[in-house]
Amino acid sequence: xxxxxxxxxxxxxxxxxxxxxxxxxxxxxxxxxxxxxxxxxxxxxxxxxxxxxxxxxxxxxxxxxxxxxxxxxxxxxxxxxxxxxxxxxxxxxxxxxxxxxxxxxxxxxxxxxxxxxxxxxxxxxxxxxxxxxxxxxxxxxxxxxxxxxxxxxxxxxxxxxxxxxxxxxxxxxxxxxxxxxxxxxxxxxxxxxxxxxxxxxxxxxxxxxxxxxxxxxxxxxxxxxxxxxxxxxxxxxxxxxxxxxxxxxxxxxxxxxxxxxxxxxxxxxxxxxxxxxxxxxxxxxxxxxxxxxxxxxxxxxxxxxxxxxxxxxxxxxxxxxxxxxxxxxxx
Ligand code: TYM
Numbered sequence: 587x588x589x590x591x592x593x594x595x596x597x598x599x600x601x602x603x604x605x606x607x608x609x610x611x612x613x614x615x616x617x618x619x620x621x622x623x624x625x626x627x628x629x630x631x632x633x634x635x636x637x638x639x640x641x642x643x644x645x646x647x648x649x650x651x652x653x654x655x656x657x658x659x660x661x662x663x664x665x666x667x668x669x670x671x672x673x674x675x676x677x678x679x680x681x682x683x684x685x686x687x688x689x690x691x692x693x694x695x696x697x698x699x700x701x702x703x704x705x706x707x708x709x710x711x712x713x714x715x716x717x718x719x720x721x722x723x724x725x726x727x728x729x730x731x732x733x734x735x736x737x738x739x740x741x742x743x744x745x746x747x748x749x750x751x752x753x754x755x756x757x758x759x760x761x762x763x764x765x766x767x768x769x770x771x772x773x774x775x776x777x778x779x780x781x782x783x784x785x786x787x788x789x790x791x792x793x794x795x796x797x798x799x800x801x802x803x804x805x806x807x808x809x810x811x812x813x814x815x816x817x818x819x820x821x822x823x824x825x826x827x828x829x830x831x832x833x834x835x836x837x838x839x840x841x842x843x844x845x846x847x848x849x850x851x852x853x854x855x856x857x858x859x860x861x862x863x864x865x866x867x868x869x870x871x872x873x874x875x876x877x878x879x880x881x882x883x884x885x886x887x888x889x890x891x892x893x894x895x896x897x898x899x900x901x902x903x904x905x906x907x908x909x910x911x912x913x914x915x916x917x
Contacts, residue, residue, distance in 0.1 A: 592623045595729040597630035597670065600647035601637060602786030603796045604654060606866065610771030610837045611735030617659035619731070625665040626727050626898060627655055632670045632677060633720070636713040637705055649887050654797060656890070657876035668894030670723065675902035679722035680715070682909060686752050687718045691744055697737070721745040726902045728761040736772040737783055739765055756912040771837045777811040780826035798874060801867040808863035819850035819858045831862050838865040
């Protein structure tokens with residue numbers, strides 16, 4: 587690969603129906619990189635099995651996540667869109683990197699702590715080593731830039747530590763990746779508990795707006811969103827619910843917080859919630875209609891996956907042969 591060309595990599599787990607958090611914090615940004623960057627966007631199904639999945643649902647969501655990538659503006663002719671388990675080098679490099687990742691480092695990962703609390707009956711080794719698989723995803727493609735939400739920052743820091751450790755032992759092998767976390771949309775909060783991140787696996791349906799929710803569902807959830815006992819639409823401390831709705835509104839309309847405060851001065855929360863709902867519905871409309879068309883053509887999605895996996899495997903092979911040689915493996 588021409589090293590003057592920047593490489594972008596990111597991934598989304600097909601572990602639940604995607605939310606506007608995934609959209610605003612990650613997927614929407616994927617389409618903003620210049621065309622002369624090499625862009626890999628992966629559906630990370632290997633990560634998803636760290637939590638129990640129903641196989642038929644995992645399969646359906648894998649198609650859906652790929653279709654959403656395309657519906658959100660990622661042209662498969664210009665981006666490498668692929669499914670992680672179809673490129674075995676991810677699992678292979680993850681194993682090798684496990685041997686260069688410390689138990690203490692993995693123990694400190696907040697996502698591991700949160701997920702082990704949530705799935706206390708299934709704290710499996712994959713959940714623990716999840717970040718090394720993520721490091722493998724990124725390092726395999728000599729990635730420069732990783733667009734993600736703020737919740738993935740710690741995993742990115744660990745990826746950099748692993749890369750630096752490997753490079754210091756074996757000489758320059760991996761490119762040092764940088765996270766790309768724009769301030770707008772980096773952490774969309776739950777509508778029911780606005781101090782918590784909006785999460786696709788939240789069992790409370792009112793906490794989460796999904797990219798594929800109907801307009802009626804979106805309006806209803808916005809109206810029910812938890813706010814506070816004041817009436818003024820204002821961004822400030824102790825107003826987590828309103829702050830979150832203002833952030834969402836800002837993402838969909840491009841307005842600043844000051845403009846939003848002015849727009850709703852003296853109008854109360856009811857009006858504001860309606861406007862937020864309408865902005866979300868309008869923003870998602872083109873994505874939803876494109877998504878419906880794509881899902882009607884599974885053969886096309888399979889073709890995209892196949893071509894994407896072949897392209898990704900080509901670049902992965904180049905890194906793997908270098909890594910194998912450095913580690914002392916034959917051939
Ligand atoms: P996942 O599937 O949980 O989420 C996908 C992307 O959405 C972002 N995100 C959010 N952004 C803002 N507000 C929210 N409420 C919100 N919820 C999720 C996440 O930060 C992420 O960017 N470990 C990753 C998947 C992954 C990956 C990778 C990412 C695997 N390998 C390599 C980048 C590079 C994850 O669980 O994402």
